Amino acid sequence: MGRWRPPAEKSSPYITKEGYERLNAELKHLWKVRRPEVTQALKEAAAEGDRSENAEYIYRKKELREIDRRVRYLAKRMDHFKVVEHLPEQRDTVFFGAWVTLVDEEDNEIEYRIVGADEINPKLGYISVDAPLSRKLLKRQLGEEIEHNTPDGRTLWYEILAIRYE
CATH class of the missing domain: 3.10.50.30 (Transcription elongation factor, GreA/GreB, C-terminal domain)
Incomplete structure (x- = not known):
């Protein structure tokens, strides 16, 4: 049995004004606050030496990937929203x-x-x-x-x- 799944149905682009503002604030927080914090922690963990056995480095890389994934999703999605005011x-x-x-x-x-x-x-x-x-x-x-x-x-x-x- 394969891992293939049919693509999900496209969700409607409508969003309330409050929802848009909340997602926009999340995007800004991730990009301006959270990502720089994690990048700095990753830099410090990388300076500790052997990266293959460095749990902090591995964890921070994973965390950075998750932040980047969410930022990409939100940035792409924000362009398509239709705010219902x-x-x-x-x-x-x-x-x-x-x-x-x-x-x-x-x-x-x-x-x-x-x-x-x-x-x-x-x-x-x-x-x-x-x-x-x-x-x-x-x-x-x-x-x-x-x-x-x-x-x-x-x-x-x-x-x-x-x-x-x-």
Whole structure:
């Protein structure tokens, strides 16, 4: 069995203003602060002698590669982002950036925010606009019901209880 995997689907380029600012700050921090620190530590570790048995040198090389990988990814991705700053005219309809409160069959409430693929954070309730649940929520209105099939084969029913934009 080979290691080949089909390429991932391209994620949508949309991002909230807050998400763009956060990723831009991360890029600047990595490039101006973190990378010079690691480069200096690598230089010091290289000066200690035999690099093949120098754990500090090996660790710093790996850390530098990870920083460079993230910087390349962010720099490339930042060019393609489409920052969504405006609020929709129809505030009772789910669009990108909306906070959506759902209620399930057992009257449990859950709140999600529909954000770009680079902003997802399950702890904060941020779900990608490309996620199956988001796709079912988009363009739905207050009070509508949706049916959502989970990856484990269950079918869940939700009603849209509230929609808000900040």
